[in-house]
Amino acid sequence: xxxxxxxxxxxxxxxxxxxxxxxxxxxxxxxxxxxxxxxxxxxxxxxxxxxxxxxxxxxxxxxxxxxxxxxxxxxxxxxxxxxxxxxxxxxxxxxxxxxxxxxxxxxxxxxxxxxxxxxxxxxxxxxxxxxxxxxxxxxxxxxxxxxxxxxxxxxxxxxxxxxxxxxxxxxxxxxxxxxxxxxxxxxxxxxxxxxxxxxxxxxxxxxxxxxxxxxxxxxxxxxxxxxxxxxxxxxxxxxxxxxxxxxxxxxxxxxxxxxxxxxxxxxxxxxxxxxxxxxxxxxxxxxxxxxxxxxxxxxxxxx
Amino acid sequence: xxxxxxxxxxxxxxxxxxxxxxxxxxxxxxxxxxxxxxxxxxxxxxxxxxxxxxxxxxxxxxxxxxxxxxxxxxxxxxxxxxxxxxxxxxxxxxxxxxxxxxxxxxxxxxxxxxxxxxxxxxxxxxxxxxxxxxxxxxxxxxxxxxxxxxxxxxxxxxxxxxxxxxxxxxxxxxxxxxxxxxxxxxxxxxxxxxxxxxxxxxxxxxxxxxxxxxxxxxxxxxxxxxxxxxxxxxxxxxxxxxx
Numbered sequence: 001x002x003x004x005x006x007x008x009x010x011x012x013x014x015x016x017x018x019x020x021x022x023x024x025x026x027x028x029x030x031x032x033x034x035x036x037x038x039x040x041x042x043x044x045x046x047x048x049x050x051x052x053x054x055x056x057x058x059x060x061x062x063x064x065x066x067x068x069x070x071x072x073x074x075x076x077x078x079x080x081x082x083x084x085x086x087x088x089x090x091x092x093x094x095x096x097x098x099x100x101x102x103x104x105x106x107x108x109x110x111x112x113x114x115x116x117x118x119x120x121x122x123x124x125x126x127x128x129x130x131x132x133x134x135x136x137x138x139x140x141x142x143x144x145x146x147x148x149x150x151x152x153x154x155x156x157x158x159x160x161x162x163x164x165x166x167x168x169x170x171x172x173x174x175x176x177x178x179x180x181x182x183x184x185x186x187x188x189x190x191x192x193x194x195x196x197x198x199x200x201x202x203x204x205x206x207x208x209x210x211x212x213x214x215x216x217x218x219x220x221x222x223x224x225x226x227x228x229x230x231x232x233x234x235x236x237x238x239x240x241x242x243x244x245x246x247x248x249x250x251x252x253x254x255x256x257x258x259x260x261x262x263x264x265x266x267x268x269x270x271x272x273x274x275x276x277x278x279x280x281x282x283x284x285x286x287x288x289x290x291x292x293x294x295x296x297x298x299x300x301x302x303x
Numbered sequence: 304x305x306x307x308x309x310x311x312x313x314x315x316x317x318x319x320x321x322x323x324x325x326x327x328x329x330x331x332x333x334x335x336x337x338x339x340x341x342x343x344x345x346x347x348x349x350x351x352x353x354x355x356x357x358x359x360x361x362x363x364x365x366x367x368x369x370x371x372x373x374x375x376x377x378x379x380x381x382x383x384x385x386x387x388x389x390x391x392x393x394x395x396x397x398x399x400x401x402x403x404x405x406x407x408x409x410x411x412x413x414x415x416x417x418x419x420x421x422x423x424x425x426x427x428x429x430x431x432x433x434x435x436x437x438x439x440x441x442x443x444x445x446x447x448x449x450x451x452x453x454x455x456x457x458x459x460x461x462x463x464x465x466x467x468x469x470x471x472x473x474x475x476x477x478x479x480x481x482x483x484x485x486x487x488x489x490x491x492x493x494x495x496x497x498x499x500x501x502x503x504x505x506x507x508x509x510x511x512x513x514x515x516x517x518x519x520x521x522x523x524x525x526x527x528x529x530x531x532x533x534x535x536x537x538x539x540x541x542x543x544x545x546x
Contacts, residue, residue: 273304
């Protein structure tokens, strides 16, 4: 194992850097810029049973040290993902990929996850029970321990691949939700999804986002994410994937000290499309500076 | 797409809200008319998508309206400042299908991409008629620059203080094809009026500007399309503007 490598549910990653779902499409836009095989893996665009247009525009708003989005799970649907996107991805990415799954009912999640579970390219299933931008699903499963348990155990019964529950920060006790997912058979948890927010245009007096509310991401949420990763890591015995505002090699190390076995990078990809390869390149030097021999040594080291 | 650190060579205020920014460092790049760049600005997280007004030799010219904090920060740049820019974004105009006598129609802050387009058409031996629409004389800009490229430049102002009184639709003429960029009411009026092949350049709030975030998706006759990556130029027959 190399200095940067980490293990996620039995699969070794060359490094802990994972572009987060919704900021990386199905990888091709970035594959035009650099060899995306340098990544640990990446989590592809949130996939649902049926094709979705998503929310009306504007879907994006600026914020201090961050952004709001209300894309609303635009995706071509699981059949098109398997038929069109995965074969295209195979040409440019040769590692196991993380399949991100969303739904509006327990049956939706089970349907989509079972189809993606059969795909050879898929290494992990990341179950998004935390999308704040859709109605009648998404986040409602991730804000109540009972609902989270119900959906994760249903999916668990239907799939063989490692199961990661992606958690919402829009709760009072994220550790309780994480425990419910662990009890339901999740192999790991990833957090945080975006924080629910809103902006108003002073000229029109209307919300900036057509969806009224959206999810806040970017460096603004980083301390919240570090705190939640720290709390969850101490509450569960399964691996934690940390995300939320990570933008540098230093941020990756901080997230791992808080308890993350791997780190997802979201909004930063949209501002600097080369941020992930830059972080991977800078990690050894930053590790040297802080006397870190191997990244796996520092997971959860902060007491 | 390419990422470059460009250098500011000149900043010029054109009207109360319009600015011209010249940046050096684009030598060897393949920038097409109708494409845009995405500019990192001081104090703001997201980049700001700005259409290309000209790209010649080593110099990129951006002409933009100050509408918020991002464009305001851009207007405060001075000579020698670095600018982190993503370039070669978007599809750009199709220059092949406009015929021998195209119309280039720009309204307000939508005028800049027409300048680079006019220059590129002229290099191919095609001299377009240019129609520039403004609200009022004090908001007019780049008229002389366009006149240096085309012998046929028409100006309209809504209040009649410069050129033809009225809107760009009052200055239309026979043509073999049209390119348009401007406010939505202008674009929809042209969509209804023009019967020739038309290409419309659209604007939408963007996250990344290169197709990753799905922040700027619109519905078209050929399905969901990202304004940043599949556009910003769309053909008339693809747009769903019938209503």
